[in-house]
Amino acid sequence: MSRSIPADSVGVTEPYTLHFDHAINLSSGGALAEYDLIYECYGELNPQKNNAVLICHALSSDHHAAGFHGLNDTKPGWWDNMIGPGKPVDTNRLFVVSCNNLGGCSGSTGPSSINPTSGEPYGPDFPLVTVRDWVESQARLADALSVQQWLAVMGGSLGGMQALQWAIDYPDRLRHCIAIAAASKLTAQNIAFSEVARQAILTDPDFHGGRYYDHNTIPRRGLRIARMLGHITYLSDDAMAKKFGRQLREGKINFNYGVEFEVESYLRHQGDSFVERFDANTYLLITKVLDYFDPAEKTDGNLAAVLTGAVADFLIVSFTSDWRFASSRSREIVKALHENSLNVSYADVNSYQGHDSFLMPIPQYHNVVRAYLDQALRNAG
């Protein structure tokens, strides 16, 4: 049964895959001789080629940021409320590109892809990568799409970190950097959450040292725990209270280990559905990408110093209820940008939804992004 696509949707979209056979050297010292990147495009690149926006995804998303993969598809892309005709990232005027990152499991080369050398999945042989490596691979994608300079590179959470890295590594290749609900590096507490998630996967007997593909199994238990834990950190205490409170599933306590509180049901469902769609080795890899991100490490922790070469204008957005990457973390970035006399817009958006706020259609937030991109388009001429 087909359905009608909303008028403000980019509609039915199709992913493209580009094969790169020019080796990429990685931060780890390793290299990939060849790799694929899968991506989607929304809107049209204008003749001046100055209306392109790169969307960078966070931990577990992918290239499918907007629209539907078919008329029967019930769920749009992960940032569909942000991207579309007339939406804050307005595809009537912008050319939007969104790719699945290297190491992913949605079509770009990653641990579950076939290693051409062995003819088997890479598994644990897939090299660990960094935000820098991602940005380099995205720059190659830009080359292939004839985008010399992005009007904007934007993303939330880990996506915002990529936008920041773009401003550092390729200052001339973006006019605007939009980093939402991000941080310039993880705290010890952030790393601790990553580590518990990793240990749940690594110690799952079905992990088989990362070669579970060969055993026709997946480390389901570990990945499920990792995802359940992740969801706690994506929501605020307030959001959970509003959503679930202490509501009992069956109206009474049963004195057993089945689902008793609604929040338990929610977490189990999130965990169960995630294991069906996401690769455990990719999850491990991406938590490491997060932990390693620390551009100011090479300037002895001085974030302003590592940003001296940046020339983009910046929009930094944080959310009052985000305890994973709190507003104070965004203000550190704003401060470092100010120290370099860069143009910075900063909004601390009032929200109750926690870190997940960056995915929500919060009017103040969407208005800020819309106004910023309108201005960017006007200035682009």
Place this chain on the structure above:
Amino acid sequence: MSRSIPADSVGVTEPYTLHFDHAINLSSGGALAEYDLIYECYGELNPQKNNAVLICHALSSDHHAAGFHGLNDTKPGWWDNMIGPGKPVDTNRLFVVSCNNLGGCSGSTGPSSINPTSGEPYGPDFPLVTVRDWVESQARLADALSVQQWLAVMGGSLGGMQALQWAIDYPDRLRHCIAIAAASKLTAQNIAFSEVARQAILTDPDFHGGRYYDHNTIPRRGLRIARMLGHITYLSDDAMAKKFGRQLREGKINFNYGVEFEVESYLRHQGDSFVERFDANTYLLITKVLDYFDPAEKTDGNLAAVLTGAVADFLIVSFTSDWRFASSRSREIVKALHENSLNVSYADVNSYQGHDSFLMPIPQYHNVVRAYLDQALRNAG
């Protein structure tokens, strides 16, 4: 090699075990026909029997609150900085009792104890219990020790919840209730953390439906993950930053899944050592005790209403950096006590150590407890 015991220590202590053969009916509808409680005592009960203090333990502690179990014992009881001669809970003047709760794994009857009916460990047949059940069993212990009325019942975290329940269930049997870093019920986020910990244990292939004793194994992986996760919630973001920051174990990133950051090493160590000393079924049970605690549930969420019968004086203590049971949660309790015109002292102690602050020798905190108990002793005559 023996060592000298510090002068302000209660010294070498010995636990006692009391067997109760009068059945206890539990909140779940189940019952235990007989059970043991293990406990320790420090100081002397005075002839008036009005100097007794009951210490209630939190999630994973036990009856061994102070002193050493032998001259070669390097680690004192878990609240040794609080309890001893001249310490805030001054054993020169107070008679202090500390018991391992029912369902525990340190000597009181619990899931790892032998079920007299079957001759095998209870395992999953051990009934789930509640804070009310614990308080009832503690009241029976008080009877056995000839303590008709405690000068104070005190505890931190889940221990504070027991103190509150005492004030509700046995108002005439305590003069003072000291609830530290507690809350009147868990939030959805608190329950969510409990649930992820439980799922890690319950889905461990070595759990065997709780009958792992019969398989000569323990659900090591799951219990380890549960404990690692717990430790994140016991510390504040600040405490973790101070303790570990982003410090690398070997001074460099290795691009693998071994220990890279110091915080990873800490968590793995905490997890590994916990599985050697704690029973997984008890861990599951105690997380449920926490989740179920909600005395105001029977008064439709009105905490003041459930406290109308309370007559004790109260000391409520919270810590500014505690995000597990935030200061606001203690203020809810204070408000409900005030609505009943009860005598309440409240201190919100400045600390950076998070929930674990209640175990730390923070001068302001210790001074508050000391002054409160001094006053209590003076008023007791």
